[in-house]
Amino acid sequence: MSSIDYSEKIPNNVNLSEDRTLQRALEHWQPNYLQWWNDMGPDGSQNFDVYLRTAISVDPQGWAQFGHVKMPDYRWGIFLNPGEQDRKIHFGDHKGEAAWQDVPGEYRANLRRIIVTQGDTEPASVEQQRHLGLTCPSQYDLRNLFQVNVEEGRHLWAMVYLLHRYFGRDGREEAEALLERNSGNADNPRILQAFNEKTPDWLSFFMFTYFTDRDGKFQLCALAESSFDPLARTTKFMLTEEAHHMFVGESGISRVIQRTVNAMNELKTDDVAKLRAAGVIDLPTIQRYINFHYSVTIDLFGADESSNAATFYSTGLKGRYEEGKRQDDHLLKGQTYKVLNIEGDKLVEKEVPMLNALNEVLRDDYITDSRAGVERWNRVIEKAGIPVKLTVPHKAFHRNIGALSGAKVSPEGRVVSEQEWSQRVNEWLPSDEDRAYVGSLMGRVVEPGKFANWIAPPVMGVNRQPVDFEYVRFN
Numbered sequence: 001m002s003s004i005d006y007s008e009k010i011p012n013n014v015n016l017s018e019d020r021t022l023q024r025a026l027e028h029w030q031p032n033y034l035q036w037w038n039d040m041g042p043d044g045s046q047n048f049d050v051y052l053r054t055a056i057s058v059d060p061q062g063w064a065q066f067g068h069v070k071m072p073d074y075r076w077g078i079f080l081n082p083g084e085q086d087r088k089i090h091f092g093d094h095k096g097e098a099a100w101q102d103v104p105g106e107y108r109a110n111l112r113r114i115i116v117t118q119g120d121t122e123p124a125s126v127e128q129q130r131h132l133g134l135t136c137p138s139q140y141d142l143r144n145l146f147q148v149n150v151e152e153g154r155h156l157w158a159m160v161y162l163l164h165r166y167f168g169r170d171g172r173e174e175a176e177a178l179l180e181r182n183s184g185n186a187d188n189p190r191i192l193q194a195f196n197e198k199t200p201d202w203l204s205f206f207m208f209t210y211f212t213d214r215d216g217k218f219q220l221c222a223l224a225e226s227s228f229d230p231l232a233r234t235t236k237f238m239l240t241e242e243a244h245h246m247f248v249g250e251s252g253i254s255r256v257i258q259r260t261v262n263a264m265n266e267l268k269t270d271d272v273a274k275l276r277a278a279g280v281i282d283l284p285t286i287q288r289y290i291n292f293h294y295s296v297t298i299d300l301f302g303a304d305e306s307s308n309a310a311t312f313y314s315t316g317l318k319g320r321y322e323e324g325k326r327q328d329d330h331l332l333k334g335q336t337y338k339v340l341n342i343e344g345d346k347l348v349e350k351e352v353p354m355l356n357a358l359n360e361v362l363r364d365d366y367i368t369d370s371r372a373g374v375e376r377w378n379r380v381i382e383k384a385g386i387p388v389k390l391t392v393p394h395k396a397f398h399r400n401i402g403a404l405s406g407a408k409v410s411p412e413g414r415v416v417s418e419q420e421w422s423q424r425v426n427e428w429l430p431s432d433e434d435r436a437y438v439g440s441l442m443g444r445v446v447e448p449g450k451f452a453n454w455i456a457p458p459v460m461g462v463n464r465q466p467v468d469f470e471y472v473r474f475n
């Protein structure tokens with residue numbers, strides 16, 4: 001069992017105490033991290049006792065220990081999955097060689113960039129979500145929010161460890177900068193745009209954890225294939241935590257839908273005004289939130305044709321999703337892939353070298369995965385006997401990166417005029433009015449077992465505790 005040493009100031013399973021210089025550098029970073037958590041972490045929550053899951057080892061049995069903890073006392077630490085003996089590089093130009101235990105000089109800049117870009121998203125999401133605790137729909141949900149937040153904090157630790165351990169002075173500077181950029185800050189924003197958007201209400205939060213944390217899953221899966229073994233081992237462990245974040249999103253939206261369809265059946269109506277008067281979130285509004293979060297998130301995969309993506313793959317830094325399970329040569333030279341372009345008022349497929357299209361390959365894998373959950377939401381609607389289907393919009397809808405950037409395309413995938421776009425955009429994306437309505441529902445419900453009117457209770461509680469368990473003690 002690869003257990004984690006909790007007697008250390010920085011809990012870890014990497015024998016930190018044997019590397020004094022590294023330990024000192026990280027202990028120097030730690031108070032800055034805690035200061036950041038105080039300033040930018042969950043608002044007004046420092047004194048709450050929260051029923052949190054903490055990892056005590058990285059094997060399947062040991063990574064989930066539950067108990068009430070004050071969040072600033074959460075044991076953030078450095079946990080890597082155990083190494084595989086004689087692991088070999090399994091894709092790109094170095095295929096068949098031994099995986100790297102250190103950073104090859106020629107790939108240092110690119111690896112650092114990949115790690116910093118991933119690392120930046122982790123604290124960004126904590127910042128985006130920092131006010132949500134003030135409007136939680138229940139204690140159960142509040143606890144889930146905080147669980148996601150502390151784990152994103154730990155993911156930052158995971159990336160900072162790599163920077164300190166393998167990138168010397170540059171790495172230490174990057175680790176400082178990760179605490180200095182802030183989500184939405186005009187002068188010093190987070191690196192990726194979706195992480196500078198607001199998460200103003202709980203519908204947005206559930207959409208974010210469903211769609212945007214899933215982008216995290218796909219990026220981490222691609223990095224878990226990396227030839228740089230410490231990165232592969234770190235991201236593998238992060239993925240076990242990430243699964244819970246997507247569960248929070250999927251089950252959250254599912255419960256919102258459940259409450260809505262119940263109200264539709266009780267009131268025998270699909271009239272938006274009547275449903276809003278009853279205080280639930282109508283399905284067309286949910287669809288518009290899906291359209292927004294989905295389109296913003298698929299932009300995160302980057303340009304559809306990218307020479308960087310080709311370089312990252314060929315040099316072995318970043319693989320494809322489930323690289324090891326694919327039946328091809330894992331070199332991809334001479335192979336092609338179809339990407340979407342716009343010509344006049346038509347969307348056309350264009351065949352391009354696959355190596356250059358690897359962002360698009362990962363985006364398409366993501367699309368398949370995110371559709372599956374939407375189908376599960378549809379079953380909730382279907383069970384209620386309501387003839388409505390939610391969908392993800394067309395890939396070309398509302399894009400801001402790559403060949404489709406700025407194209408005016410309807411959610412069904414029809415190229416539309418500027419005029420039609422501006423006439424119908426409020427049917428397709430959340431309007432100010434939608435956001436104001438959803439915002440108006442956000443009260444604060446904290447009595448154990450009680451839930452806001454717009455969301456159904458979960459089927460079961462956390463870690464087999466009852467739904468009305470005291471998940472948060474406010475003190």
Ligand SMILES: [Fe+2]
Nearest residue numbers: 122152155216
């Ligand atoms: Fe994360």
Ligand SMILES: [Fe+2]
Nearest residue numbers: 213216242245
């Ligand atoms: Fe996450």
